[in-house]
Amino acid sequence: xxxxxxxxxxxxxxxxxxxxxxDGYEMMAPIIGSVAVAAPPADVWAAISPAGNxxxxxxxxxxxxxxxxxxxxxxxxxxxxxxxxxxxxxCDWFDGVGYDLVLGPPGARTALVRWRITPQDGEPSGSDFSxxxxxxxxxxxxxxxxxHYAEHMIRRPLPSxxxxxxxxxxxxxxxxxxxxxxxxxTHPIYSPTG
Numbered sequence: 595x596x597x598x599x600x601x602x603x604x605x606x607x608x609x610x611x612x613x614x615x616x617d618g619y620e621m622m623a624p625i626i627g628s629v630a631v632a633a634p635p636a637d638v639w640a641a642i643s644p645a646g647n648x649x650x651x652x653x654x655x656x657x658x659x660x661x662x663x664x665x666x667x668x669x670x671x672x673x674x675x676x677x678x679x680x681x682x683x684x685c686d687w688f689d690g691v692g693y694d695l696v697l698g699p700p701g702a703r704t705a706l707v708r709w710r711i712t713p714q715d716g717e718p719s720g721s722d723f724s725x726x727x728x729x730x731x732x733x734x735x736x737x738x739x740x741x742h743y744a745e746h747m748i749r750r751p752l753p754s755x756x757x758x759x760x761x762x763x764x765x766x767x768x769x770x771x772x773x774x775x776x777x778x779x780t781h782p783i784y785s786p787t788g
Contacts, residue, residue: 599710599724601626607706607728614685614696615703619730622744627756628724630714631764635721638711639690641767642723648672650772651763654755654785666693675775675785680704698730705729723763725756751783 601624611621631638641651645663648655654674661669665687672680679699686694692711698704706728714720729748731740758781762773776785 599726610685610694611706611730615730618733620733622729622731622748624726624728625752625756626724626726627760628722629760629764631721631723631767633721633767634719635690635711635713638721638723638763638767641763642709651766653758653762653773653775653777654781676783678784703730723760725760727752755781755784
């Protein structure tokens with residue numbers, strides 16, 4: 595299994611966090627969302643690699659504003675239907691395979707995120723698509739508050755969030771039709787109403 599899709603913290607996860615987020619963070623165990631896509635890897639890459647792609651694939655994204663779209667130097671902004679807003683700063687870009695980015699409100703870091711496409715074994719017209727999130731907790735926050743945040747903002751809500759996003763990317767790669775708001779259900783943090 596590729597380190598980027600491994601369900602455990604890897605040395606490259608730790609190195610990427612250190613390089614792009616810096617000191618002062620505790621890394622949580624990764625959470626991964628994945629989906630089998632009935633489309634070849636090139637179609638999945640075409641779905642996730644253009645500037646502003648989140649408006650086509652992300653069912654909780656109201657708009658996706660781009661500052662720079664230039665491989666590993668890319669930076670964009672995700673505005674969710676709930677009003678939550680994050681900035682994505684890309685740090686690695688692998689043409690046809692995926693990318694790594696650091697996510698959070700501007701000026702803060704809340705997660706390392708790895709998007710990956712892999713060909714399905716023995717199925718040239720199929721792909722597996724995954725998003726791996728290593729959430730970052732500030733180590734200067736008291737342990738009780740940190741644990742409450744981890745449970746209620748990450749461990750409980752993140753799996754369903756990732757499921758909707760990977761399904762959205764798969765849907766768009768298979769059909770060429772953009773996802774609709776809350777296409778796979780609502781989300782309590784990012785899009786709580788239909």
